[in-house]
Amino acid sequence: MMKTWQKRNRGEAIRSWIGWMIFIIALSAAWAPIARETQWEFLPTAPREGIDLLSRMFPPKWSIFPTLLKPLMDTIHIATLGTGLAVVLAFPLCWLAAGNTTPHKSLRYLALFIIASSRSISSFIWAFVFVMIVGPGMLAGILAIAVRSVGFMAKLSYEAIEEIAPEPVEALEAMGASRAQVRAFSILPQVVPAMLGICVFRWDINVRESAVIGYVGGGGLGLLLNSAINALYWREACLILLLVFALVLISEAVSAKLRARIAEW
Amino acid sequence: MPILKITGLEKKYATGDLALRGVDLSIDAGEIVAIIGPSGAGKSSLIRCVNRLVEPTAGSIEIDGIDVVSLSGSQLREQRSRIGMIFQSFALVDRLSVMENVLCGALSRTGFWASWFRKFAEGDVDRALTLLEKVGLSDHVNKRADALSGGQRQRVGIARALLQKPLLLLADEPTASLDPKTSKEVMTILRELVTEEGLTTIVNLHDVPLAKACATRIVGLSAGKVVFDGPPSELTEAVWETIYGEPEMAG
Amino acid sequence: MATRTWQRPSKGWWDRPAGRWAIGITIVVYLVIALQAIDINFARIARGWARLFEVGVGTQTEVVGQKIGEILRGLGESLAMAVIATPLGILLAIPIGFGAAHNVSTKWVYYICRSITVLSRGFHEIVIAILLVKMVGFGPLAGVLTLAIATVGFYGKLFAEAIEESDGSVREAVQASGAGWLQQMVFGIIPQVKPRMIGLGLYRLDINVRESTVIGVVGAGGIGATLETTFDRYEYVASAVILALIIGLVFALEAGAGWIRRRYL
Numbered sequence A: 001m002m003k004t005w006q007k008r009n010r011g012e013a014i015r016s017w018i019g020w021m022i023f024i025i026a027l028s029a030a031w032a033p034i035a036r037e038t039q040w041e042f043l044p045t046a047p048r049e050g051i052d053l054l055s056r057m058f059p060p061k062w063s064i065f066p067t068l069l070k071p072l073m074d075t076i077h078i079a080t081l082g083t084g085l086a087v088v089l090a091f092p093l094c095w096l097a098a099g100n101t102t103p104h105k106s107l108r109y110l111a112l113f114i115i116a117s118s119r120s121i122s123s124f125i126w127a128f129v130f131v132m133i134v135g136p137g138m139l140a141g142i143l144a145i146a147v148r149s150v151g152f153m154a155k156l157s158y159e160a161i162e163e164i165a166p167e168p169v170e171a172l173e174a175m176g177a178s179r180a181q182v183r184a185f186s187i188l189p190q191v192v193p194a195m196l197g198i199c200v201f202r203w204d205i206n207v208r209e210s211a212v213i214g215y216v217g218g219g220g221l222g223l224l225l226n227s228a229i230n231a232l233y234w235r236e237a238c239l240i241l242l243l244v245f246a247l248v249l250i251s252e253a254v255s256a257k258l259r260a261r262i263a264e265w
Numbered sequence B: 001m002p003i004l005k006i007t008g009l010e011k012k013y014a015t016g017d018l019a020l021r022g023v024d025l026s027i028d029a030g031e032i033v034a035i036i037g038p039s040g041a042g043k044s045s046l047i048r049c050v051n052r053l054v055e056p057t058a059g060s061i062e063i064d065g066i067d068v069v070s071l072s073g074s075q076l077r078e079q080r081s082r083i084g085m086i087f088q089s090f091a092l093v094d095r096l097s098v099m100e101n102v103l104c105g106a107l108s109r110t111g112f113w114a115s116w117f118r119k120f121a122e123g124d125v126d127r128a129l130t131l132l133e134k135v136g137l138s139d140h141v142n143k144r145a146d147a148l149s150g151g152q153r154q155r156v157g158i159a160r161a162l163l164q165k166p167l168l169l170l171a172d173e174p175t176a177s178l179d180p181k182t183s184k185e186v187m188t189i190l191r192e193l194v195t196e197e198g199l200t201t202i203v204n205l206h207d208v209p210l211a212k213a214c215a216t217r218i219v220g221l222s223a224g225k226v227v228f229d230g231p232p233s234e235l236t237e238a239v240w241e242t243i244y245g246e247p248e249m250a251g
Numbered sequence C: 001m002a003t004r005t006w007q008r009p010s011k012g013w014w015d016r017p018a019g020r021w022a023i024g025i026t027i028v029v030y031l032v033i034a035l036q037a038i039d040i041n042f043a044r045i046a047r048g049w050a051r052l053f054e055v056g057v058g059t060q061t062e063v064v065g066q067k068i069g070e071i072l073r074g075l076g077e078s079l080a081m082a083v084i085a086t087p088l089g090i091l092l093a094i095p096i097g098f099g100a101a102h103n104v105s106t107k108w109v110y111y112i113c114r115s116i117t118v119l120s121r122g123f124h125e126i127v128i129a130i131l132l133v134k135m136v137g138f139g140p141l142a143g144v145l146t147l148a149i150a151t152v153g154f155y156g157k158l159f160a161e162a163i164e165e166s167d168g169s170v171r172e173a174v175q176a177s178g179a180g181w182l183q184q185m186v187f188g189i190i191p192q193v194k195p196r197m198i199g200l201g202l203y204r205l206d207i208n209v210r211e212s213t214v215i216g217v218v219g220a221g222g223i224g225a226t227l228e229t230t231f232d233r234y235e236y237v238a239s240a241v242i243l244a245l246i247i248g249l250v251f252a253l254e255a256g257a258g259w260i261r262r263r264y265l
């Protein structure tokens, strides 16, 4: 009898088959409501609409550039202040959330819950919440960015704390150092580079978000984008979009450079 | 009166491993005791019970007349500050400098903010520099700990433990991560310093000839029990067999 | 002999007293400038708080009762958009990822594919959604396309990085046996990066679900529009219910992703 070669054994084949079935069922289940709610008659005209839109966007209206400088600065302020506020909130939170530094299990679960909730809601939705409470403007944007970033930064930071080498911690405990000293001398030095990197990384993401968060009332460039689009001033909208694009690229480059420096430090 | 008195010490880990099955040991001031025994004999467990990095299951440990087993909180910290420890993996803080690592030995008698701003007592700074000189690291005071070789790192570990001015020094296989030549150097330095300060020392060693050369007394541990206790000269081949369960290899 | 002293040597200009002062003053000056830009409207904040307590909780819960059907439908639509868009985006991102990995690509293909990922990541989902809604009309189709395009940039970039980090010798071994480019990829690269591909896909699904709850604000389907209305009308009990449901959905998804990682990775 010929021997045949099979890539997988039977159990694995069945498992993979079940996986694909679940995947296909999920896809068809998800497609049904989308197909139902879509106005398909608009689809054929989409390419024409797209070209039409582009023709109305170009050339961008360069003359309004000077008026964009203040909103541009505002955008950077929103990202920076939001990140700063988030750092202040996330720093204590991550020590509560890390299994090896938490003072009590129940505090740990509370911290983990706060982190997960903060992360589950996008900053745009947080912006709604703060626009409702403090009114539209930069403050709402800053608070939204901060609240969304807290979970992100605290999560990555507490994971860094949990991954430290335990030996130096044990050594300092063994010589009778106080709890605060153990943290300051053996845990903090190990996680500082990671934490700095996380801050810079989140700042970069926040520049991206704060550039458009004004669209839902958060101040900065997004606010102008909203009014330009509502008034159908597409050439102005185009310039704003180009500016946002440039800002995002620059902040990403700055962040990558800084993080590379931090990593080798 | 002995400095360390261990009676009926037992340790059972949560996994069910019985690491120590009734250890009695009494150590006088100034003794250098080497603990030898096969892997898994309970050497690390024994040493770690002394400063309570491992919680004993039963038995008592007295250091200078104080029962260590019942201590907790600040009393435990104070007791620990009087016990120095040297680790196999050095346990240095990589991103701190050599000097900062050594000064960690003075943390227990320095307030938090003073230590945060690196304002250690004059005496401690002076002694740290002296110790670094003695272990031959004067030229590396401000180097980062992760820039040193293994032997140099362990010498930092020794200086850190001695800066505590401990009553008792524990060393858990201090040379196991080092090559034979460096091992000898490090053990020689350790022995010199310990003798100079008249420090009571317990050191776990895998290398029996090294143990014989350095210690004033040898304790053989096997399966959680003391099976030999005497001066190096009494460590005969027959004794070797009871400790390791096989005869000494030729050479 | 006199007692010797020691001072921690500075690690750089920022670690010396003058440097510390310079940094401190810069931060303070920046804060003053940035905080002035915020322009906080205390009267509006007070009004916002007051309105939170004006609307009776009784009517609030009634609103939830009336809207619960709409809420669940919107949430379902959001989830459906993410479920369709993620595999669609990944399918498009895989060839682009190969093209954007410099070790398996050619110069021109590399630049083209990199540009595509940069372009996609330079624009926030909200911006892409605005443009797509103009092209294909309101509804979940615009949302699916938005999320798919965003997925292309994200997945394409990280997939390319995974390929660049893969072990080249495996591919060389395959190449040595006379295999063509496609075979080299399938047998020399894919097996190495497969776990990362699955992990990234799950991560992006997670992001897409969160984003799918937002883009409805500009008419791209999902819960976003409903959510915005509840905030506009101070129906905050309904808002809270929606937020809780979103958090629950993301939690469930993370648990599911964790299960898949354990089982299939």
Ligand SMILES: Nc1ncnc2c1ncn2[C@@H]1O[C@H](COP(=O)(O)OP(=O)(O)OP(=O)(O)O)[C@@H](O)[C@H]1O
Residues within 6 Å of the ligand: B013, B014, B015, B017, B018, B019, B037, B038, B039, B040, B041, B042, B043, B044, B045, B046
């Ligand atoms: N943290 C722990 N949890 C569970 N069991 C442990 C733990 N530490 C040690 N043991 C067990 O206790 C026994 C003694 O271990 P110990 O580390 O004290 O031996 P040792 O003599 O130091 O060995 P080695 O020479 O390999 O370092 C072993 O059976 C070991 O498996």
Ligand SMILES: [Mg+2]
Residues within 6 Å of the ligand: B043, B044, B045, B173
């Ligand atoms: Mg051991």
